[in-house]
Amino acid sequence: MKAKVHVYLKPGVLDVQGKAIEGALHGLGWGDVANVRVGKTIEFEAPGSDRAKLEADARAMAEKLLANTVIESYRVEVA
Amino acid sequence: MKAAVVVFPGSNCDRDCAVAVQRSTGAAVDMVWHQDTALPQGVDLIVLPGGFSYGDYLRCGAMAAQSPVMREVVKAAEGGVAVVGICNGFQILCEAGMLPGALLRNARLKYICKTIDLDVTNAQTRFTAGYAGRRDVRMTIGNGEGNFFADEETLDRLEGEGQVVFRYRDENPNGSARNIAGIVNARGNVLGMMPHPDRSFEAELGSADGAVLFQSAMASA
Numbered sequence: 001m002k003a004k005v006h007v008y009l010k011p012g013v014l015d016v017q018g019k020a021i022e023g024a025l026h027g028l029g030w031g032d033v034a035n036v037r038v039g040k041t042i043e044f045e046a047p048g049s050d051r052a053k054l055e056a057d058a059r060a061m062a063e064k065l066l067a068n069t070v071i072e073s074y075r076v077e078v079a
Numbered sequence: 080m081k082a083a084v085v086v087f088p089g090s091n092c093d094r095d096c097a098v099a100v101q102r103s104t105g106a107a108v109d110m111v112w113h114q115d116t117a118l119p120q121g122v123d124l125i126v127l128p129g130g131f132s133y134g135d136y137l138r139c140g141a142m143a144a145q146s147p148v149m150r151e152v153v154k155a156a157e158g159g160v161a162v163v164g165i166c167n168g169f170q171i172l173c174e175a176g177m178l179p180g181a182l183l184r185n186a187r188l189k190y191i192c193k194t195i196d197l198d199v200t201n202a203q204t205r206f207t208a209g210y211a212g213r214r215d216v217r218m219t220i221g222n223g224e225g226n227f228f229a230d231e232e233t234l235d236r237l238e239g240e241g242q243v244v245f246r247y248r249d250e251n252p253n254g255s256a257r258n259i260a261g262i263v264n265a266r267g268n269v270l271g272m273m274p275h276p277d278r279s280f281e282a283e284l285g286s287a288d289g290a291v292l293f294q295s296a297m298a299s300a
Binding site for chain 1: 173180185186
């Protein structure tokens, strides 16, 4: 099984990287682009795990290390 | 009098902190490796230095906060020992949950390294008692992610309880909420700050104001 944890700054937290990229996209002519957010994806394999366990584990990992829930939200994807 | 400076892989102000504490206070300073599972006996002050622990991987301070030595630092803080985290050390304290809030990318995305004036907003903490009667102190900052963030409720509580210790005076260099440059925990024995007292502890460095902080912390032990 493979898990992906997607981490983004929470909606209320200013994403300065996203703002800079948004400005650049506007400069390139994509004027209607709005609300650009920069996140990261942490993916890993867990060959011995089943879906339910891996989902619970990935969530626990996100809470403890992969995301800082003061400023970030996360989404877990298991396949 | 004894102090400990924790060394993480990627710390780069560990020697500065050791020299600053030693020269400011005369205390003996032990260097403690991040993998150590015990702190020196009878330590009065623990310093988490600036730098780029673990290359700032994942988030600044995130990996360092999970180091074996941090469990001991948490225990020592619970026992009342003074802990100061400077710059990356501040980020580590927030990541470890020892201080509220987090430090974001600077508002203008730039790494900023300069001398800066600070307001001492609370001179009644064990770290700032030596600044009593003074409003302004000068230190240097050097950070790319020094933009202090916490939700409004937390900010109100920090202000209401006198936990905001330092504020940027004339300009807010990195976008920090309410110009906050340094905070203490509710008990008052854990201080996190972005400015570097370790780079401002002798007149030859442009300011000796940082020495007062280490002296206050030691005097309170």
